[in-house]
Amino acid sequence: MKTPETIEFATAVRTPGRKTASELRLQKSVPAVLYGPGIENNVHFAVSEIQLEKVLASKDAKFIQLNLDGGKHAKAIVRTVEYDPITDRPVHVDFYALSDKVKLTITVPIRLTGTSVGVTEGGRLYQPLRELTIRCTPGKIPAEFMVDITKLKIGATLKVNSLKTEDIDVITPGERTIVVIRPPKGGIGGLGEDEEGEEGEEGAEEGAAEGSETSSKEGDSESTEN
Template sequence: MKKLEIVGYRRANLGRNEAQDLRAEGNVPSVLYGGKDQVHFYAPAMLFRPLLTTPDIFEVTLNIEGELFKAILQDSQFDPVNDMIIHADFLEIIDGKEIKVDVPIKLTGASTGVFKGGKLNQKLRKLRVKGLSENIPDYIEVDITSLDLGKSVKVSAIQAEGFTILSQMSNPVASIEIPRALRGQLKA
């Protein structure tokens, strides 16, 4: 996992008005849970940019008034009008405890079906997995070289080493669609 540090400050007051005041100052109200206690804090919104603009998974080091926590971003909420982040939830990473996270899927290889004129359609962009944080990969590679026209690769074809796949095994990851022009040629 990639690493990122966010420096934050504990929230003295909780509630809607205080949260709105923090947002007006350019901060993001946040919560860290999964450990002994929930920690309510805020951090400058600009520190969240690398975390939110990529599909990658980050191990975030939260520095809250000098106290360090290892965590992952579990959920984020955005303003529906201006797309600014308005809230973030972090899950604390505890050694020896499994975490659930969505890992990006990276397609590799050149499909034979695409060379024949088919269209590659990636159905899943992320895969839900469970495991220890040190065993979670940055991304999961899926080889599509053997995909022919009308074929697909399913989640069940992915080898999981050190983690468990929680996504439905029968879901297709990628498929090669046959264009309308080719369907007429294949029938004749």
């Protein structure tokens, strides 16, 4: 699995305060704060709104290298973003500092790989789950979680607890269904009540996934200190 790309962010020193934050937004800058392992006091600064939105639009997990005042640097991830309820522009962003030895919780997109036997035979692919929450050290974080569906036949269901992970703790419940290969329309149903019930709960997502063999979903990165 590929590792997350590292993006450099230039920063501008700022003094916390409502007036200063408003002025920054007029300049297309977003107030930000950095905290986490190794950060004794929260660091306040501002980043480019355009650059931030490019990172937020990406479907893969990203590492951020913050170039801070005084020639200091910090490697981090975007933890939370606050948006304006009217304009939907980012108005504040929290960065969480990374430490090589400290585990964190993060959500990464799931990408399906391969062409399943069932789809080749006319089955229909549904993907109720498009992201996975994991806990590991920064060096083990994948940009996306690859799931091979080549061997899935019509009626087959792949759940989270069937994934093979190394040095990664999966936080997403093991009974969650990642992908289902349903029979062709008009064919004989081959799913049990468990799979059909879960699909119903995720109906909005499944409809968007029909007919697609590879997919991924953007999600907000979330982490907690060990």
